[in-house]
Amino acid sequence: MNGLLPWHTAQWQTLTRRLRDNILPHALLVNGPPGVGKNHFASLFAHSALCENTPADGLPCGTCRGCLLNQAGTHPDYKRVSPLEEKKIIGVDQVREIGEYFSLKSHYAGYKVVIISPASAMNTQAANSLLKTLEEPPARALLILVTDSAALLPATIRSRCQRIDFTKPPQDLARDWLATRIEPPHDASLLLALADGAPFAALELASGDKIGQRMAMFTDFETLFQGHASPVAIAGTWLKFELKETLYWVRGWITDMIRIKSAVHPPALANQDIQQRLQVMASMLDLRTLHRQLDRISEAARLASGQINGQLLLEDLLIGWKDILSRQARKKDS
Secondary structure, three states: OOOOOHHHHHHHHHHHHHHHOOOOOOEEEEEOOOOOOHHHHHHHHHHHHHOOOOOOOOOOOOOOHHHHHHHHOOOOOEEEEOOOOOOOOEOHHHHHHHHHHHHOOOOOOOOEEEEEOOHHHEOHHHHHHHHHHHHOOOOOEEEEEEEOOHHHOOHHHHOOOEEEEOOOOOHHHHHHHHHOOOOOOOOHHHHHHHOOOOHHHHHHHOOOOHHHHHHHHHHHHHHHHOOOOOHHHHHHHHOOOOHHHHHHHHHHHHHHHHHHHHOOOOOOOOOHHHHHHHHHHHOOOOHHHHHHHHHHHHHHHHHOOOOOOHHHHHHHHHHHHHHHHHHHHHHHHO
């Protein structure tokens, strides 16, 4: 997916003007919610900085030596740093390598560019090591930090970067962009609603069988509400899916049930395609219970970011649901 995204125009024009005028800061902090294309923007701008024949629009020309090397993934003046495979953090050794990398001269007398993504994955030692590089940046060094939440980074790092903020694009713009990149039976409006308006997240949902997995999960959840399924068995089935994604779906169903219970008029739901089924489930619970369950799923999502036994986490959540539903059923019978 090449080219500038239509909702990135203002940020692009600001940075490419500074690049053209040779007043580009040595460090950029690209910040915004997940799924809005921040990594795409960072990569495109890095390639623009390394392009040897940049057109007036600031986009990489695609034909010069720098562009051809970037397309091949072999440009010696471009480096990307992310958590190592099977790890969730960026360690101090990875960041020390950045300092060593910047200390070397550019191969082509231009910029040396490093992208760190996600920057919030740096541990404390790594962040402290990066601070040394930020305090004494080499000439023609460009460091781009990409994050979903700038607040998670130390203030000492944030203060030494030029912050570039992104927000979710207008719905019409995002829907038109997405509609040209998906195939039937996917629906752009539904995908965007499920992805909370984030186009790249919506596009990812259209890949593989994520929507099919979601529907299978919801059927299991619905069966639990009807009292016809074992929480332990469902947890075992759900364990084959990505844990954070599983919790995201359940959180969305609970949120929509709260909207249904709270609204005077039919509310706008993320899960538009299963609204009637959610209404039936919401009728079985009160708002206080739903809010309590929303807190539980939010805490589970936080725990899922660390080292956690996914099977036990899901079992605990689903057994909690079964206990609540059993108590509600006894109340109605009494």
